[in-house]
Amino acid sequence: MSSVISDSLPVDRERPRRDPRLHPLGVRILHWINAVAMIIMITSGWGIYDDYVIFHGTHFSPSLRLGSWAAPSLLWHFAGMWLLALNGLVYLVYGVVSGRLKQRLLPIGWHELKTTVVDSLHFRIAHDDLTVYNAVQKLLYIVVILAGIWQVATGLFIWKPVQFSAAVALLGGFQAVRLEHFIGMSVIVGFLVVHVALSLLVPSTLWAMISGGPRVPRTAVRPSGTAVRT
Amino acid sequence: MKSPFRPKKLPDAGVLDDHRPLIRSLQRRGLLRGGLSLGALTMLSGCDVGDSTSVGKALLSVSRWNDRVQAALFDPNKLAPTYPESMILKPPKFNAYFDIEKLKPVDAQTWKLELAGLIADKRPWTAAQLAALPQRSMVIRHVCVEGWDYIGGWSGPTLRSFLERIGADLSAKYVAFKTADDYPSSIDMATALHPQTLLAMQYGGETLADPFGFPLRLRMATKLGYKNPKWITAIEVTNQYPGGYWESLGENWFAGL
Numbered sequence: 001m002s003s004v005i006s007d008s009l010p011v012d013r014e015r016p017r018r019d020p021r022l023h024p025l026g027v028r029i030l031h032w033i034n035a036v037a038m039i040i041m042i043t044s045g046w047g048i049y050d051d052y053v054i055f056h057g058t059h060f061s062p063s064l065r066l067g068s069w070a071a072p073s074l075l076w077h078f079a080g081m082w083l084l085a086l087n088g089l090v091y092l093v094y095g096v097v098s099g100r101l102k103q104r105l106l107p108i109g110w111h112e113l114k115t116t117v118v119d120s121l122h123f124r125i126a127h128d129d130l131t132v133y134n135a136v137q138k139l140l141y142i143v144v145i146l147a148g149i150w151q152v153a154t155g156l157f158i159w160k161p162v163q164f165s166a167a168v169a170l171l172g173g174f175q176a177v178r179l180e181h182f183i184g185m186s187v188i189v190g191f192l193v194v195h196v197a198l199s200l201l202v203p204s205t206l207w208a209m210i211s212g213g214p215r216v217p218r219t220a221v222r223p224s225g226t227a228v229r230t
Numbered sequence: 231m232k233s234p235f236r237p238k239k240l241p242d243a244g245v246l247d248d249h250r251p252l253i254r255s256l257q258r259r260g261l262l263r264g265g266l267s268l269g270a271l272t273m274l275s276g277c278d279v280g281d282s283t284s285v286g287k288a289l290l291s292v293s294r295w296n297d298r299v300q301a302a303l304f305d306p307n308k309l310a311p312t313y314p315e316s317m318i319l320k321p322p323k324f325n326a327y328f329d330i331e332k333l334k335p336v337d338a339q340t341w342k343l344e345l346a347g348l349i350a351d352k353r354p355w356t357a358a359q360l361a362a363l364p365q366r367s368m369v370i371r372h373v374c375v376e377g378w379d380y381i382g383g384w385s386g387p388t389l390r391s392f393l394e395r396i397g398a399d400l401s402a403k404y405v406a407f408k409t410a411d412d413y414p415s416s417i418d419m420a421t422a423l424h425p426q427t428l429l430a431m432q433y434g435g436e437t438l439a440d441p442f443g444f445p446l447r448l449r450m451a452t453k454l455g456y457k458n459p460k461w462i463t464a465i466e467v468t469n470q471y472p473g474g475y476w477e478s479l480g481e482n483w484f485a486g487l
Contacts, residue, residue, distance in 0.1 A: 048377070049377075070375070071479055074375070079288075160300075160486065161371075163487070165310065174373060
């Protein structure tokens with residue numbers, strides 16, 4: 001945990017332009033806007049859920065809900081959706097066009113996935129090099145990105161079940177889509193718990209998402225997605 | 231298509247809903263107290279009408295923007311799914327801003343439908359006259375903003391045929407309703423002209439019962455439940471935004487499905 005910043009990375013002082021940071025400024029801005037949007041959507045969604053619960057006898061504490069009753073929770077939810085969807089769209093377009101998503105998240109090695117899971121369960125969390133994600137991290141980030149897309153889609157279907165009646169029927173009906181939207185939320189909240197816990201366990205990762213993190217040699221970031229480790 | 235998750239017997243969501251005004255007033259009091267102690271943080275989550283905070287105003291203006299987005303998303307030719315008559319829930323679910331004990335039935339003998347605004351023939355209508363108009367039936371899903379739903383079967387003249395019959399200005403923006411339970415409501419003209427928008431007089435093939443809007447209520451397949459006023463007493467065609475009961479408390483106006 002001590003050798004986190006850049007001393008393992010070669011620095012070419014002759015280079016006219018300095019290497020880019022691990023998290024470019026744009027990514028950091030998108031990340032924190034997304035964090036705010038997600039929290040708005042989750043907590044206002046809990047307010048909406050509580051108006052007519054899916055699981056009998058369960059509800060979210062009013063202190064955790066955004067909105068003093070259902071109507072303001074709905075106002076928050078249908079305002080936050082723009083922030084979440086537009087910010088997410090910019091992130092995905094940028095990630096695909098720049099090759100960053102592919103380069104950072106693919107490929108996931110099956111063997112590495114197994115060993116990392118076993119290691120993590122034994123609390124052997126090796127995270128000395130912030131510039132590479134291990135297989136579990138890659139998988140978690142892919143899952144949460146898909147869950148975000150899933151939430152936008154199922155949310156749209158619940159909002160407009162007549163305009164999107166074919167999609168609602170395909171997903172099992174109105175109440176089924178409500179449940180599926182709830183499950184998507186649960187996946188994201190589950191991710192969030194792990195994500196925040198690990199960032200606090202390895203604070204350099206949290207600081208990197210604020211400051212940008214170590215500089216990464218350009219050779220390591222290729223749009224083709226083939227990362228060359230130096 | 232019936233969802234496997236749809237309960238055989240609908241749970242009673244009425245408990246919370248029927249006490250909504252009381253809950254709201256209690257929450258408002260809590261909000262005032264919280265506002266004094268926690269300041270801006272609490273005000274962030276409080277957004278009742280007349281909310282003068284900038285956050286509250288911003289949220290309401292996004293809601294107005296969402297009205298326009300929904301109007302653009304609304305396809306006037308798209309029909310909502312319909313269901314077999316065997317799926318009709320009998321009786322339907324009673325839901326209003328007051329308890330069923332407080333219900334004041336409308337007297338059919340003296341009841342008249344008044345007309346106002348951009349309408350050529352403003353003579354009032356009796357229930358018998360309305361029943362003599364061509365009737366249309368639909369078995370559709372009722373979706374409440376709270377999240378519950380049920381299948382209901384409704385019959386009556388289409389609002390479109392009625393508006394055409396009375397010479398309403400179909401290029402006007404809004405159709406507004408006044409009701410015996412003091413529940414003003416209004417909809418956009420595009421939805422008013424949709425084929426699945428009825429002035430319902432029957433439920434499940436029988437005359438509408440008192441709790442569900444006798445003698446005349448609005449029933450739309452393309453809007454949330456609270457947009458469907460019951461015990462209608464007057465219809466107005468207008469270009470001035472008329473608002474509505476829940477809308478004045480912060481619910482979205484367009485509320486399209």
